[in-house]
Amino acid sequence: MKNQKPIQDYYPDELSYCYGCGRNNEYGHHIKSYWDGDETVSHFTPKEYHIAIPGYVYGGLLASLIDCHGTGSAALAAYKAENRQPDTLPAFRFVTASLQVDFLKPTPLGVELELRGKIVEVKGRKVITEITVSANGEITVKGKVVAVQVPETFLK
């Protein structure tokens, strides 16, 4: 993971305004996804205002983190499946087709969260990932993301 550039830093400027992962969105979460062995990883520390009930993180934020780490992981997996680097063409750009989230335990505020992704399937334009969120080393949320490569019409 050290010295790796996150996949989101390969997205072109005009596609980097996503609220979850766009580096050009000043209000967004700026999620960054990397390989860590066969898994993907991302870290995020919620702010005090990302609160649900006192002391715990808002579930919508957690879903958002899973969403963008899922699409980032999909892009990483697609390049890996073709044995290509993310700076080669054609570029892989994914959007979320399906997002399933299970909140297993309350997620505490005030600590860094770790997201880990497992690549379940890479097939055609579709990549399925399973993502976990851990706080203090304990999994509190798990999710499944079906990401699909954006059709050209999406970008017009």
Ligand SMILES: CCCCCCCCCCCC(=O)SCCNC(=O)CCNC(=O)[C@H](O)C(C)(C)COP(=O)(O)OP(=O)(O)OC[C@H]1O[C@@H](n2cnc3c(N)ncnc32)[C@H](O)[C@@H]1OP(=O)(O)O
């Ligand atoms: C802009 C660049 C940014 C790139 C850089 C920025 C990234 C930011 C990403 C942030 C994440 C988001 O929030 S993205 C925003 C939220 N998402 C969206 O707005 C997407 C809206 N939905 C769509 O536009 C469309 O439904 C698509 C593109 C997702 C899929 O439509 P399609 O292209 O016609 O796909 P289609 O051929 O039918 O299906 C392809 C394969 O995916 C499967 N599939 C399709 N939908 C689903 C589904 N809901 N659940 C399960 N599986 C599904 C199909 O079974 C098929 O599998 P098989 O038969 O081949 O096995």
